[in-house]
Amino acid sequence: MSGSWTSTLLWLIPLGGALLVVVLPVRDATRGALALIAALATTVLALAAAFDFDPSGGTQFEQSHDWVRDLGLTYHVGMDGLSLVLVALTAVCVPCALGFGLWAKRPNMRAYAALMLLLESAVVLLLVARDLALFYVGFEAMIAPLALLIAVWGGPNRARAAIRFVIYTLVGSLLMLIAVITLGLEAGSFDLAKIGTSDSRWLFLAFMAAFAIKAPLYPFHGWVPDAYRESPPEVAALLSGVVSKAGAYGMLRFALPLFPGPAHDLRRWFVALALVGLLWCSLVAFRQPDSRGVVAYSSIGQMSLIGLGIFVMNDIGATGATFQMVNHGLLTVLLFLLAGVIEVRTGEGLFRRIGALARGRAGLATFVLFAGIATLAVPGSALFASEFLVLLGAFRDWWLIGALASAAIVLAAMYALRWISALLHDAPVDPAPGLSRMRDLRWEATYLLPLVVCVLVLSVYPYAVTHRVALSMHGIVSAVTAKDAP
Amino acid sequence: MIVAAAASIDTPSVQIGAILPAAILIVGALVLLIVGSFESRSARVTSGVIGLLSFAGAGLATWHLWNNGDGTAFSGQLSTDRYAALVQAIVCASGVACVLLGWGTRRLSDRIAEYYSLLCFAGAGMCILSAANGFVSLFVALELFSISLYVLCALDVSSEASLESGLKYLITGSVGSAALLFGSGLAYIATGSLRFDQIGTALNSGISHTGILLVGIALVVTGLAFKASAAPFHMWTPDVYEGAPTAVMAFMATATKTIALATLLRVMITAFSPASDVWESAVAAVAIASMLIGNIAALRQTNVKRMLAYSSVGQAGYLLIAVVAHTPLATRAMLYYLTVYAAMNLGALAVVSVREREIGGPVFIGDLRGLGRDHPLLAGGLALSLLSLASFPPTGGFLAKVYLFGSAIDAGKTYLAVIGVIATMISLAYYLRFLLAIYTPAASEARPRIVPGTRLAAVAVLVSAGVVLWLGIAPQPLVEVARTAAASLVPPG
Numbered sequence: 014m015s016g017s018w019t020s021t022l023l024w025l026i027p028l029g030g031a032l033l034v035v036v037l038p039v040r041d042a043t044r045g046a047l048a049l050i051a052a053l054a055t056t057v058l059a060l061a062a063a064f065d066f067d068p069s070g071g072t073q074f075e076q077s078h079d080w081v082r083d084l085g086l087t088y089h090v091g092m093d094g095l096s097l098v099l100v101a102l103t104a105v106c107v108p109c110a111l112g113f114g115l116w117a118k119r120p121n122m123r124a125y126a127a128l129m130l131l132l133e134s135a136v137v138l139l140l141v142a143r144d145l146a147l148f149y150v151g152f153e154a155m156i157a158p159l160a161l162l163i164a165v166w167g168g169p170n171r172a173r174a175a176i177r178f179v180i181y182t183l184v185g186s187l188l189m190l191i192a193v194i195t196l197g198l199e200a201g202s203f204d205l206a207k208i209g210t211s212d213s214r215w216l217f218l219a220f221m222a223a224f225a226i227k228a229p230l231y232p233f234h235g236w237v238p239d240a241y242r243e244s245p246p247e248v249a250a251l252l253s254g255v256v257s258k259a260g261a262y263g264m265l266r267f268a269l270p271l272f273p274g275p276a277h278d279l280r281r282w283f284v285a286l287a288l289v290g291l292l293w294c295s296l297v298a299f300r301q302p303d304s305r306g307v308v309a310y311s312s313i314g315q316m317s318l319i320g321l322g323i324f325v326m327n328d329i330g331a332t333g334a335t336f337q338m339v340n341h342g343l344l345t346v347l348l349f350l351l352a353g354v355i356e357v358r359t360g361e362g363l364f365r366r367i368g369a370l371a372r373g374r375a376g377l378a379t380f381v382l383f384a385g386i387a388t389l390a391v392p393g394s395a396l397f398a399s400e401f402l403v404l405l406g407a408f409r410d411w412w413l414i415g416a417l418a419s420a421a422i423v424l425a426a427m428y429a430l431r432w433i434s435a436l437l438h439d440a441p442v443d444p445a446p447g448l449s450r451m452r453d454l455r456w457e458a459t460y461l462l463p464l465v466v467c468v469l470v471l472s473v474y475p476y477a478v479t480h481r482v483a484l485s486m487h488g489i490v491s492a493v494t495a496k497d498a499p
Numbered sequence: 500m501i502v503a504a505a506a507s508i509d510t511p512s513v514q515i516g517a518i519l520p521a522a523i524l525i526v527g528a529l530v531l532l533i534v535g536s537f538e539s540r541s542a543r544v545t546s547g548v549i550g551l552l553s554f555a556g557a558g559l560a561t562w563h564l565w566n567n568g569d570g571t572a573f574s575g576q577l578s579t580d581r582y583a584a585l586v587q588a589i590v591c592a593s594g595v596a597c598v599l600l601g602w603g604t605r606r607l608s609d610r611i612a613e614y615y616s617l618l619c620f621a622g623a624g625m626c627i628l629s630a631a632n633g634f635v636s637l638f639v640a641l642e643l644f645s646i647s648l649y650v651l652c653a654l655d656v657s658s659e660a661s662l663e664s665g666l667k668y669l670i671t672g673s674v675g676s677a678a679l680l681f682g683s684g685l686a687y688i689a690t691g692s693l694r695f696d697q698i699g700t701a702l703n704s705g706i707s708h709t710g711i712l713l714v715g716i717a718l719v720v721t722g723l724a725f726k727a728s729a730a731p732f733h734m735w736t737p738d739v740y741e742g743a744p745t746a747v748m749a750f751m752a753t754a755t756k757t758i759a760l761a762t763l764l765r766v767m768i769t770a771f772s773p774a775s776d777v778w779e780s781a782v783a784a785v786a787i788a789s790m791l792i793g794n795i796a797a798l799r800q801t802n803v804k805r806m807l808a809y810s811s812v813g814q815a816g817y818l819l820i821a822v823v824a825h826t827p828l829a830t831r832a833m834l835y836y837l838t839v840y841a842a843m844n845l846g847a848l849a850v851v852s853v854r855e856r857e858i859g860g861p862v863f864i865g866d867l868r869g870l871g872r873d874h875p876l877l878a879g880g881l882a883l884s885l886l887s888l889a890s891f892p893p894t895g896g897f898l899a900k901v902y903l904f905g906s907a908i909d910a911g912k913t914y915l916a917v918i919g920v921i922a923t924m925i926s927l928a929y930y931l932r933f934l935l936a937i938y939t940p941a942a943s944e945a946r947p948r949i950v951p952g953t954r955l956a957a958v959a960v961l962v963s964a965g966v967v968l969w970l971g972i973a974p975q976p977l978v979e980v981a982r983t984a985a986a987s988l989v990p991p992g
Contacts, residue, residue: 081902081974081975082975082978083828083982084901149892150897153892154891154892157891160931165938172935175935176931179931183924187921187923190904191904191908191913191916194905194908
């Protein structure tokens with residue numbers, strides 16, 4: 014094995030951390046701290062890689078080794094701009110979620126911490142993989158830790174949510190498996206650098222099925238509301254902040270570049286689905302009776318916007334979509350953790366049982382207000398920049414779609430403002446017993462603040478993300494739009 | 500006159516080296532019978548150790564076969580190639596694991612020597628069968644291990660379930676054997692030979708595919724499908740597996756299935772591949788039926804052994820994909836899959852055998868609750884086995900499926916891969932149900948007492964878990980071995 018070990022270490026550190034947590038005979042508190050250290054070490058390494066990254070350099074931190082020579086499977090990892098920013102996003106979000114888990118004192122810390130780290134390891138692996146089969150390994154390996162996290166530490170309907178999640182995601186990913194094998198065997202190698210393009214619509218749709226379910230894109234989101242409501246809040250945060258990005262990442266990394274023909278021919282269908290999903294889910298978010306429901310549907314809506322940015326297929330739209338992935342990832346984790354804090358403290362998530370939390374809780378009010386305002390994409394915020402780019406991309410080729418999608422900004426303002434006022438100002442109809450005893454935030458700030466800081470930094474300096482991804486986006490988009498020219 | 504007759508019969512030269520693993524097992528089995536005739540307090544340990552040593556020695560002897568390279572023995576009745584050596588190694592490894600699994604079984608204590616002896620006889624039969632190059636040696640070897648297994652199933656004479664299991668297996672197994680015997684007779688009529696390679700040559704030289712040949716092939720496939728418990732010849736499987744002692748079930752589920760499918764592949768490739776147009780679709784139908792019926796029926800099982808029995812029917816279906824494809828790649832894929840299959844099933848059954856002794860009865864899904872707390876190590880091993888059976892990466896089960904489905908797509912049988920994937924999806928539902936049960940807190944706080952044999956079973960679990968993980972992460976060494984072994988059956992083209 015030669016080349017840079019950075020990409021490999023990025024997924025090995027969480028994996029090693031998980032093994033240590035399981036094996037070492039220490040107290041639960043120590044296990045939690047150990048897991049946090051492993052997650053933070055990954056963060057440091059990911060951020061160091063981000064600073065080290067050369068924006069004009071293509072795929073970097075590469076390493077390659079034969080895996081199964083008989084089938085042409087390779088262990089090939091590396092990061093281009095797209096992988097890099099998503100790895101950094103993962104590495105920032107996981108310690109925050111883990112911090113929440115430690116703060117909420119999850120029972121059976123050994124298994125809990127190990128599963129969280131396994132999840133991080135799998136996500137990073139699929140992001141750095143430059144081999145189709147290796148990507149698939151990461152994509153599948155996410156499922157088991159997530160299912161267990163939902164099924165063991167989740168809410169009252171956790172079993173149903175976990176099984177739904179598993180069935181939906183596996184149906185998608187097993188369809189993809191066939192496509193992966195077919196594609197790899199035709200090319201004689203699964204290495205992305207050696208696989209050519211394919212014109213098969215079926216294979217393209219098999220890939221898209223997996224990614225659309227994972228993302229989720231409307232109408233493949235059937236598993237989402239259950240999973241987001243019933244999982245522990247920090248797992249819901251990772252599901253919507255990090256795992257969903259794996260779906261969008263897959264579209265950009267595989268579905269488009271490997272199938273330029275079918276992607277180009279079928280793009281209007283995906284644009285239409287994304288538009289419907291964006292508007293519909295934004296409307297549904299407004300009607301939700303609980304704070305997590307609002308966040309869940311807003312998250313599906315935002316993912317549809319990302320899908321729109323991807324399938325309008327121009328540089329601006331794709332860059333906007335990637336930037337939106339980062340922003341949405343950070344914000345949705347923040348929103349879910351905030352909802353989680355309130356839920357853990359009061360034991361309730363329904364708006365009719367909680368509310369008027371602003372009085373005497375200045376810290377909480379500040380965080381909620383910040384998160385809500387940032388989510389409605391107020392001008393000057395990072396999310397505004399990315400949504401603007403996506404909509405601009407849409408206007409370029411389909412002005413009507415762009416105009417309709419812009420309505421989502423209004424809808425976002427509606428549900429975000431309702432969320433803020435329901436939590437902070439409106440008095441609850443039927444107050445939960447724990448409500449009046451809830452203290453202001455204290456230790457909670459340790460895992461909420463990093464997310465806020467990241468959002469602020471990106472609001473001030475969006476270029477940090479956009480100039481790192483611009484090159485890979487141009488490569489992906491131009492490969493597809495080359496089909497435009499006869 | 501007598502002398503003249505004797506001279507005219509071509510007596511085969513006996514090459515013990517060609518059947519060294521089987522010979523070791525037979526010697527071990529005979530010694531065990533002698534040991535069993537002495538009443539002794541230490542018979543339990545002595546016979547266990549002898550059984551263990553026999554299987555381990557036979558396993559080491561496969562190394563000798565491997566190094567000898569490809570050849571034939573016993574007048575061409577056995578083909579001592581590397582394919583056979585690898586299959587024998589899998590059988591012997593299963594045997595070692597099953598000896599460890601059966602160690603703490605108190606129920607068999609007064610017949611423990613016979614138990615190990617029969618296990619060794621069965622192993623010897625399988626070793627010979629793996630090298631069989633003609634229908635005569637095939638049938639003799641098949642009966643040697645089948646009859647041993649009939650008795651093994653019924654060995655727990657105080658248990659009605661065990662007796663029922665033995666009787667059921669005897670009846671259905673005999674039907675399978677009879678079908679196989681009749682089929683080989685018909686194949687002889689059609690081609691004029693009982694040796695696989697000569698049948699292949701005869702078919703290649705342009706014998707028309709008569710109806711007799713077709714029926715013959717169908718019956719041969721039926722007979723071996725009975726042994727491999729492929730649907731629709733699987734009806735005996737859940738009842739027999741459930742009733743048999745767990746160690747015996749483990750041996751049947753791993754070694755018997757390995758040998759039946761490996762032999763089927765050898766017969767189909769060496770003898771009948773020129774007539775592949777007549778049997779491919781039939782075997783494909785059996786494969787599809789097994790994948791779907793096995794996995795759908797497993798959905799409703801609550802008894803762990805029954806679930807694993809139906810799951811093994813499904814696994815037979817996946818493995819039959821390789822028989823349908825019968826390309827060099829498919830042969831490699833099957834050998835790889837068989838190795839992983841043996842490891843993951845043994846890992847799961849070792850845990851079941853411990854739990855069974857703890858609660859003193861059959862293990863249902865509810866009895867797995869709290870396993871994660873009582874035995875973190877065993878629970879982890881069982882979880883890994885289930886994940887591998889459900890083909891999650893990074894376990895060997897995942898790569899094995901990729902390999903197998905890849906070989907199907909490569910051979911132009913994409914539909915089989917698609918159905919395989921659908922069957923895999925179905926299978927997740929029940930594997931995950933059992934997986935969740937392991938980590939669900941038990942109803943009672945009481946911890947079960949530690950039963951004898953737990954440590955030995957834990958060794959088996961650890962080794963299987965190691966193999967499953969190793970084959971999922973660094974498969975290249977086994978792939979190379981499988982490539983060499985497969986090349987002795989089908990030259991890579």
